[in-house]
Amino acid sequence: MERLVYINGQLLPQSQAKISVFDHGLLYGDGVFEGIRAYNGRVFRLTEHLERLYRSAQAIMLAIPLTPEGLEEAVLETLRANSLRDAYIRLVVTRGVGDLGLDPAKCASGACTIIICDKIQLYPARFYEEGLELNTVTTRRNLPQALSSQIKSLNYLNNVLAKIEVTRAGLQEGIMLNHEGYVAEATGDNIFIAADGKLVTPPVSAGILEGITRAVVMELAAEFGIGVVEERFLQYDVYTASECFLTGTAAEIVPVVKVDGRIIGTGKPGKITKELMTRFRQLTVSEGVPIFPEGKSAAVEQRA
Ligand code: PMP
Numbered sequence: 001m002e003r004l005v006y007i008n009g010q011l012l013p014q015s016q017a018k019i020s021v022f023d024h025g026l027l028y029g030d031g032v033f034e035g036i037r038a039y040n041g042r043v044f045r046l047t048e049h050l051e052r053l054y055r056s057a058q059a060i061m062l063a064i065p066l067t068p069e070g071l072e073e074a075v076l077e078t079l080r081a082n083s084l085r086d087a088y089i090r091l092v093v094t095r096g097v098g099d100l101g102l103d104p105a106k107c108a109s110g111a112c113t114i115i116i117c118d119k120i121q122l123y124p125a126r127f128y129e130e131g132l133e134l135n136t137v138t139t140r141r142n143l144p145q146a147l148s149s150q151i152k153s154l155n156y157l158n159n160v161l162a163k164i165e166v167t168r169a170g171l172q173e174g175i176m177l178n179h180e181g182y183v184a185e186a187t188g189d190n191i192f193i194a195a196d197g198k199l200v201t202p203p204v205s206a207g208i209l210e211g212i213t214r215a216v217v218m219e220l221a222a223e224f225g226i227g228v229v230e231e232r233f234l235q236y237d238v239y240t241a242s243e244c245f246l247t248g249t250a251a252e253i254v255p256v257v258k259v260d261g262r263i264i265g266t267g268k269p270g271k272i273t274k275e276l277m278t279r280f281r282q283l284t285v286s287e288g289v290p291i292f293p294e295g296k297s298a299a300v301e302q303r304a
Pocket of ligand 1: 159185186187188208209210211212213214247248249250
């Protein structure tokens with residue numbers, strides 16, 4: 001059965017889910033988005049994702065046509081319509097239909113809200129067991145003073161260029177440095193290293209996306225009594241770290257065991273990384289906003 005896609009209040013079969021070629025999301029990357037996960041019938045950290053979406057929209061002066069409550073319900077409705085309990089959710093708000101000029105004021109019909117749900121495509125399981133190899137790419141992360149990396153905008157060309165370098169090297173992910181040469185993040189994930197028994201991750205001011213999974217890892221580390229510092233660091237610090245891992249909604253927590261040819265730590269996923277991975281998995285299946293609350297469950301859940 002075809003997936004149903006939400007576009008401005010309507011649920012349309014995937015093959016008919018289309019938007020105008022004059023949408024400024026397409027013409028200029030003018031819009032914002034979120035990538036969200038549902039596990040075991042619940043949407044993980046939905047409020048945090050919605051809050052980040054509204055902050056991104058606020059920063060680019062984009063009025064989201066729905067209230068956060070309305071948008072939350074639209075996400076849940078789309079998951080229910082697709083009978084999905086475990087899913088990746090792509091929430092996109094574009095500037096809407098305008099003319100061929102840049103001016104968003106011409107997009108008079110208003111923003112376009114799109115919700116796509118599908119099964120998640122993870123890295124193959126062996127990368128979680130054995131760890132990833134990364135390279136440092138030559139594409140620098142966008143200058144945050146020019147375009148804030150905190151805005152999760154439809155303009156992902158910076159990351160796409162980095163991803164091309166990663167793939168050409170035959171790898172899954174790579175490290176992006178910021179304009180000053182400090183480690184920023186991966187092309188679609190945040191980065192942590194472990195050194196002297198504590199975790200270090202670049203601060204938001206280093207030009208990174210403030211990841212929701214990054215925040216969850218910080219909470220879990222506090223639970224375990226492991227210190228976390230947000231501090232700038234260099235490639236040298238990655239090469240000499242005892243552990244390294246990436247975090248992201250799609251990737252979750254994935255160990256890193258080799259960077260630019262250097263073996264990290266023992267060359268196997270580290271102790272702290274493994275503890276965090278286990279605890280993270282427990283958390284994802286035990287909390288979140290229910291997709292099928294009482295009364296809305298039976299008919300749909302049976303099909304799932
Ligand atoms: N950095 C970038 C550039 C991203 O696109 C993402 C999301 N894919 C992340 C970090 C991780 O953020 P989150 O944990 O909120 O998914």
